[in-house]
Amino acid sequence: SQTIHQWPATLVQPVGSPLSLECTVEGTSNPNLYWYRQAAGRGLQLLFYSVGIGQISSEVPQNLSASRPQDRQFILSSKKLLLSDSGFYLCAWTEAGIWALHFGNGTRLTVT
């Protein structure tokens, strides 16, 4: 069966520090991968998605970037965090052509 792993679960980082969140999927190949952000008390905002290795689409201009170095690995990064980057970050995957997303358990990021 397929599983998705996302880490760390929680993270507290100072303003200006770098960020790296990692997500891996097991049990499938060539998944579509997504990074969403959920700000406190708000809905989900799609940040990036990827349909293949090295293929990244950005939905919202911001301080973050994403990379997909391997088929089932998706990384969210920042060179310098802002206070506004605080939130709950969710990685998700789906099979191409299937529209039901499967989410990881999320990373709660607090930028201080």
Place this chain on the structure above:
Amino acid sequence: GNSVTQMEGPVTLSEEAFLTINCTYTATGYPSLFWYVQYPGEGLQLLLKATKADDKGSNKGFEATYRKETTSFHLEKGSVQVSDSAVYFCALSDRKAAGNKLTFGGGTRVLVKP
């Protein structure tokens, strides 16, 4: 563009009460519709889905019917339990959009009291 509008919460209910969460959408074409549930501190889980007009999705006692004429996908449950306390998200997918992206509503927090 596509959008999903949900009723704002929180919705507070007593156990065994009837739950309705309204969801309406705007989309080009014929989207698939979804309800996701997020329990405290966790990611989202797919609750149910419907892929075409008049389809009814159901799971764990929850139901929602794809109403194309009213562009709605309201979530209902006849008798809620304390364990149903969560945030519920309505979402749609545009089959013409690249990457199988979902558009989510703002979420509705539901609190069920014993």
